[in-house]
Amino acid sequence: MGRSGVWGLAAAMALGLATAASAEIEISLYSGRQAAPPSNIDSPVSGSDRVSWEGRSTEAPPYYGLRATWWQNERWGWGVEVNHAKVYADEPADYGYERLEFTDGLNFVTANLFRRWQQPGQRVTPYVGAGFGVSIPHVDVQPIGGAHTFGYQITGPVVQWVAGASYALDDRWSVFGEYKGTWSRHEADLDSGGSLKTELQTNALNIGISRKF
Secondary structure (H helix, E strand, O other): OOHHHHHHHHHHHHHHHHHHOOOEEEEEEEEEEEEOOOEEEEEOOOEEEEEOEEOOOOOOOOOEEEEEEEEOOOOEEEEEEEEEOOEEEOOHHHHOEEEEEEOOOOOEEEEEEEEEOOOOOOOEEEEEEEEEEEEOOEEEEEEOOOOOEEEEOOOEEEEEEEEEEEEEOOOOEEEEEEEEEEEEEEEEEOOOOOEEEEEEEEEEEEEEEEEEO
């Protein structure tokens, strides 16, 4: 599935929410600073190894996300989200690779549940959330002297958790800040043979803007 397929899926799910719901729909766009701690990889190239990852959030393509939430009432909401997180191996040659990265997105597509604490007359609304879905990363992996794997794959499940607060600018628009964490498991098929397996965690501080409908 290509990038257009990922965003097409998100758009279709968001449209389904909007047309089916009589409650409040909120569309949110965000970016921020995202990083990932080291993780173990298992591949035919280096066997088992521990890789240090970099997020490089502001480098093209940048880190960002799009979220649609259907608030059923003043407390609970559910929705869908696409999160374009990414990771680069810090020194790929140390692990036997020319390239070792997921940098046109880990592309997490999740279904989410949110709880908010909205008070009449108050502009600030704290919230927490969690989600579960699938990762559709752009795999960019090339062993030294080997075939270059370059394309989108469905590689495994993802779980996310979020805590933050929004600030209402008016009845429709708000801004927000949040912490967002994810855990994902990946098994990417390599054109050089075999597969690369790893589990990744990302941590991000996001800022964004939301529009209610």
